[in-house]
Amino acid sequence: MSETVTEKKKVIFSAIQPSGTITLGNYLGALQNWVRLQEDYNCIFAVADLHAITVRQDPKAFRQNILNAYALFLACGIDPEKSPFFIQSHVHTHAELAWVLNCYTQFGELSRMTQFKDKSQKHPDNINAGLFTYPSLMAADILLYQADLVPVGIDQKQHLELTRNIAERFNGIYGNTFKVPEAYIGQVGAKVMSLQDPTRKMSKSDENVNAWVGILDKPDVIMKKFKRAVTDSEARVCVGEGKDGINNLIGIMSAVTGKTNDEITAEFEGKGYGDFKTAVGEAVVETLRPIQERFDDFIANKDYLAEQYRRSAEFALRLSQRTLDKVMKKIGYLAK
Numbered sequence: 001m002s003e004t005v006t007e008k009k010k011v012i013f014s015a016i017q018p019s020g021t022i023t024l025g026n027y028l029g030a031l032q033n034w035v036r037l038q039e040d041y042n043c044i045f046a047v048a049d050l051h052a053i054t055v056r057q058d059p060k061a062f063r064q065n066i067l068n069a070y071a072l073f074l075a076c077g078i079d080p081e082k083s084p085f086f087i088q089s090h091v092h093t094h095a096e097l098a099w100v101l102n103c104y105t106q107f108g109e110l111s112r113m114t115q116f117k118d119k120s121q122k123h124p125d126n127i128n129a130g131l132f133t134y135p136s137l138m139a140a141d142i143l144l145y146q147a148d149l150v151p152v153g154i155d156q157k158q159h160l161e162l163t164r165n166i167a168e169r170f171n172g173i174y175g176n177t178f179k180v181p182e183a184y185i186g187q188v189g190a191k192v193m194s195l196q197d198p199t200r201k202m203s204k205s206d207e208n209v210n211a212w213v214g215i216l217d218k219p220d221v222i223m224k225k226f227k228r229a230v231t232d233s234e235a236r237v238c239v240g241e242g243k244d245g246i247n248n249l250i251g252i253m254s255a256v257t258g259k260t261n262d263e264i265t266a267e268f269e270g271k272g273y274g275d276f277k278t279a280v281g282e283a284v285v286e287t288l289r290p291i292q293e294r295f296d297d298f299i300a301n302k303d304y305l306a307e308q309y310r311r312s313a314e315f316a317l318r319l320s321q322r323t324l325d326k327v328m329k330k331i332g333y334l335a336k
């Protein structure tokens with residue numbers, strides 16, 4: 001038997017908030033990588049629904065969004081038989097450890113989080129304590145599973161850095177309790193920009209719906225959005241400075257077809273932007289088609305979904321309870 005089989009695989013933890021749909025940017029930038037990571041690591045994934053109520057949610061839509069997020073991830077290739085994939089609110093250790101960690105996290109540290117500053121500016125009427133302590137809950141998510149690595153986007157780097165500080169602080173006081181996790185810097189996913197303002201990241205919170213493609217968008221909608229994509233006046237399909245729109249479209253084309261930028265440039269030599277935009281749209285439609293079909297199957301099979309998230313939650317509880325018990329004992333809580 002080869003050595004790699006007996007070698008202990010590293011643990012990866014990551015979570016994503018449920019928010020209706022995910023964009024082509026989320027898929028090509030992050031999710032596709034998660035799917036690949038399942039081969040080489042012990043991955044544990046979650047839908048971060050506790051984090052989601054730091055902004056107000058409509059109960060009916062929220063419930064639907066949580067289930068949709070779950071089904072969508074399975075459709076993209078997350079395999080809960082291989083990688084436990086659970087719903088955060090189903091595993092009570094998360095909220096419990098988050099409280100404990102809150103008492104080992106400083107007001108000053110939380111005040112410096114740029115996401116907190118941004119979000120409190122965006123929702124000045126609802127700057128709740130949960131929004132402020134959001135990073136301690138995220139730290140709990142990660143530390144409960146003794147994760148070695150956490151694949152995070154640039155916007156979550158600061159939270160991961162804080163997680164490391166909290167873990168080191170706790171270990172410093174009580175002795176080794178938590179694994180200090182590192183950011184997973186693997187193969188970088190494609191950075192997908194807005195189709196309407198290609199200097200900005202593609203985001204579903206963009207008011208202009210033509211700026212982003214949802215992975216559940218219907219083919220005709222996807223085609224329309226690509227045909228309207230902002231380009232430049234040079235009319236040459238190649239990567240270049242000041243050609244943000246075309247650079248972005250080439251990046252997307254490359255991510256969905258696996259072709260290099262040079263191959264794409266050669267293929268579209270002498271052709272106009274109209275042809276190119278149509279071709280990118282078609283390539284994206286073909287990439288998303290099987291995902292959309294699987295999503296429809298999963299969402300029609302609620303029992304199957306429930307079976308998967310329940311089994312994963314049981315596994316996650318067993319694993320995380322070990323860490324929580326250790327923490328409680330070290331702090332001095334009386335055993336039950």
Ligand code: TRP
Binds near residue numbers: 014015051141142
């Ligand atoms: N805060 C992350 C986000 O909004 C989601 C998240 C919650 C997360 N817990 C996590 C990511 C733990 C990585 C690890 O994107």
